[in-house]
Amino acid sequence: MAPTERAERGDLPVDxxxxDKDGTLxxxxxxxxDWTADMLLEQATLYGAVPQEVARAIGxxxxxxxxxPSSPIISGTTRAAAEALAVALNAADVDALERLLGIAAADVMQVPAVHLEPFLTGLAAQGLALGVMTNDSEYAAHAHLAAAGVKGHFDFIIGYDSGFGAKPAPEPLxxxxxxxxxxxxxxxxxGDSLHDLIAGRxxxxxxxxVLTGxxxxxxxxxxADVVLPHIGHIPKWLAGGD
Known part of the structure; x- marks a missing residue:
């Protein structure tokens, strides 16, 4: 798939x-x-809820x-996911659900969009500062990046609970x-969602x-200034190619 450009790059360099993490890296x-399917079935059983109703609540x-595509979990925070689940489960303790989801999600094995080690090494070799801002928790972000063996490539890692707010607000960026x-x-x-791009703008x-979400x-x-199939196309775009 060829990248789709919305605007000219211009001469301003990127430093x-x-x-974003999920759907991007x-x-x-x-x-x-698969993790979500198993999680909602487990919670539905625990709370005596109808699995299909729980699934509908989280899209x-x-x-x-x-x-x-309408799921609030795709670009929302862990808190938003907990609130949606709480309604479907008729559970009053949203805080407990948020903690449960945050801890459990940190153990989920992530599937990289590309081979991250050489990709990130190449970007760093160009002198670029690298960061992650996710609407997942900071704890989960550190866990996922560490498990992928690339945490050390990032200069700054921010979650929705890091004290700067969450996307689509611009403050964490x-x-x-x-x-x-x-x-x-x-x-x-x-990023792979409107939350990411609206925050960036x-x-x-x-x-x-990117289209991995x-x-x-x-x-x-x-x-977007450009829409690419996946992050692996970024170096070529930065260099001025298509």
């Missing part, structure tokens, strides 16, 4: 790249679909074991730029959409 469906097709002492306009935000950053190119294109 930092800030990645890691393939969303391959990483989360999940249980027979097909896949997320619906601006926190990365401030930490790295890079002007926001010289940072590229890379609001922060005044370049925006790169649930969104389609046509959905991402209005908010």
């Amino acid at each position: 930092g790249v800030l990645f 890691f393939d969303f469906h391959k990483s989360w679909a 999940f097709d249980l027979p097909q074991r896949q997320f619906l 601006l926190a990365f730029a401030a930490q790295m002492r890079i002007a926001p306009a010289r940072v590229a935000m890379v 609001a922060a005044g950053m370049r925006t790169i959409g 649930m969104a389609q190119a046509a959905e991402l294109a209005p908010f």
Whole structure:
């Protein structure tokens, strides 16, 4: 698939790249679909709920074991997922569900979108500052990146609970730029969802959409400088190629 460009690159260089995690560094469906199916069945049994109703509440097709495009889990925070589950389970303790999901999700084996080690090594060799901003928890982000053997490649790792807010707000993205002492306009935000790209635009950053999440190119294109099949195409784009 050829990348779809929305705007010219211009001459402004990129000095930092800030990645979303799920659906960007890691393939969303391959990483989360089976775990989500098993988790919601377990919770439905525990609370005496109807599995299909639980699945509907979180935007999940249980027979097909896949997320619906409207699922709040795709780009939402762990808190948002816990709140959606709490309604379906008739569970009052949202905080307990949030803790449970956060701890359990950190152990989920992630499926990289590309071979991350050489990819990140190549970007760092160009002098680029690298970061992760995810609407997952900071704890889970550290766990997933460590399990993939690439945590050390990132200069700054931010979760929705790191104290800077969550996407689509721009504040956590601006926190990365401030930490790295890079002007926001010289940072590229890379993500698979509108939350990622809207946050990037609001922060005044370049925006790169990738198709390893649930969104389609046509959905991402209005908010992206470029839409690429996956992050492996970023070095060529940064170098001025298609």
